[in-house]
Amino acid sequence: MSKYRNHHSASIESKYDPIEIANDRKNVMTNFFIKISSTMKVLFVSPEVSPLVRTGGLGDVVGSLPIAIKELGIDVRILCPLHRECKALKTIFFPKTGTVRLGKDKIPVRIGETTLGPSGIPVYLIENDSLFDRSGIYADSDGDYPDNPTRAFVLSKSALLISQITGWSPDVYHAHDWMAASLPAYLNSTRPKAKRAKAGKSVLTIHNLEHQGHCSFQDFVRSGLPESFWGIDGFESNGSMNLLKGGIQHADKITTVSPTYAQEIRTKQFGHGLEESLTYRGADLLGILNGIDEASWNPQKDPALPCPINPDSPQSGKDACKESLLSEMRLPATSDAPLFGVVSRLYRQKGLDLLIECLPSLMSESKANFVILGSGAKEEENAFRELAGKFPDRIGVFIGFDDGLARRIFAGSDFFLMPSRFEPCGLAQLYAMRYGSLPIARKTGGLADTINHFSRSTGTANGFLFKKPQPKSLKMVIHRAIKLFGNPAQFSKIRMNALNSPCSWDNAAKRYAEVYEWTMKFHGEEKQGPDRRA
Ligand code: GLC
Secondary structure, eight states: OOHHHHHHHHHHHHHOOHHHHHHHHHSOOOOOOOOOOTTOEEEEEOSOBTTTBOSSHHHHHHHHHHHHHHHTTOEEEEEEEOOGGGTTSOOEEOSSOEEEEETTEEEEEEEEEEEEGGGTEEEEEEEOHHHHOSSSSSEETTEEOTTHHHHHHHHHHHGGGHHHHHSOOOSEEEEEHHHHTTHHHHHHHHOOGGGGGGSOEEEEEESOTTOOOEEOHHHHHHHTOOGGGSSTTTTEETTEEEHHHHHHHHOSEEEESOHHHHHHTTSTTTSTTOHHHHHHTGGGEEEOOOOOOTTTSOTTTOTTSSSOOOTTSOHHHHHHHHHHHHHHTTOOOOTTSOEEEEEEEESGGGTHHHHHHHHHHHHHHOOOEEEEEEEEOHHHHHHHHHHHHHOTTTEEEEESOOHHHHHHHHHHOSEEEEOOSOOSSOSHHHHHHHTTOEEEEESSHHHHHHOOBOSSOOTTOOBEEEOSOSHHHHHHHHHHHHHHHTOHHHHHHHHHHHHTSOOOSHHHHHHHHHHHHHHHHSOGGGOOSSOOOO
């Protein structure tokens, strides 16, 4: 490690101690004194942005974090492909068109502009119908699109055309996840040595390390990236191309979405094979806890709810929402029994197989009821359907996705289950707390950073955590929750703690602003480590 890196590492780590951040988030906000460069311009680059187009948490973050960043005086804009779902939007196209050059291929693009709702934040949409006018963002019913690498290169490299097409030049390019992860490398490949200090800087945010963009050496050739970017300090991973790995090697700074996950991913258990690269770039890697869009997730004003919930006196609103949810899910009106909710994709990561295993015995051991909304792996979908068929008065299941029902589950349930095997941040536990449902989650990633476990004293407890990803550990903690439900005074104190748990983007936005400042302070010439330039 270079002297520069060590020095830098020390400054980040002293400010970004994970425990300190978690406490900071859980308790009161500390004051930050950051001086934002008045002219700072940041371009978010992402395959999804909510509410325009989303499949999950990534879209939610890209659709809400920029609003808080803008409040700090930063000129932030977003770049995203013009997917089929965006076709109906009012979009104004720039007269100048562009060409993305990938090796010998010349891919034409047009850039349309729309705005991110009332925030007024410009969203630039990359139009190339043969690549992006499709039924899904990453896949359709036949599976992942085989040309996903090309689609990812076009998204990443289009960012470099923004300045010539729109006349607006970002200082910092903020890439999100594997689809935008080759952007830092494209940027490095075009930084002329003499002008490095002036060139745009890059930040890569990892929302989920499981999805890396594995592709082939032929794809690397197709990318048009310099040959020197192949190899151990570039995109090569076991003889194939790995987009996220290249991004990790090339970005000026790397962030992920919670302090605990930033530590976990440096280990074999959570690193998904990239732990060495992440440890190598450890000095430039930090975790910043996600927030949520408090305006869109407001239980007092949510039109999807049958009745508003007042966070200062939630009882009547919660009771009405529970009664209505039970009837919507065709379960008997049993308000004296605790109601557990699930809103999730049904994949191994989410650990709902643990719930499937312990549900039958929970049926005989307790009076608890369950409502489950989700879709994903067929075995899990079928297992939940079967359980609902077997216990029609106790388990309600809806396979699919329905935003309104998701909100009614957060509002109508007493407890919210998230037994994830790993969870970079997790947003559902934050939505649940904001709607007065106590999260029950595994102690990992952002779940560990946002949930204070209830053991004996209510104190700042706002939910439950369990450690081992085993059905019996989940069952044990569900039984503790059932016991808590039997003690209304304690239960309502913890529910108040959950309702008052901080979840805004303000803290995170300030931390991202600091990261942008850091990238801008350091010039290419000073940078050590692998030669990341052509
Ligand atoms: C991914 C992660 C999730 C995170 C979200 C937003 O979906 O799996 O934990 O909250 O991205 O960063």
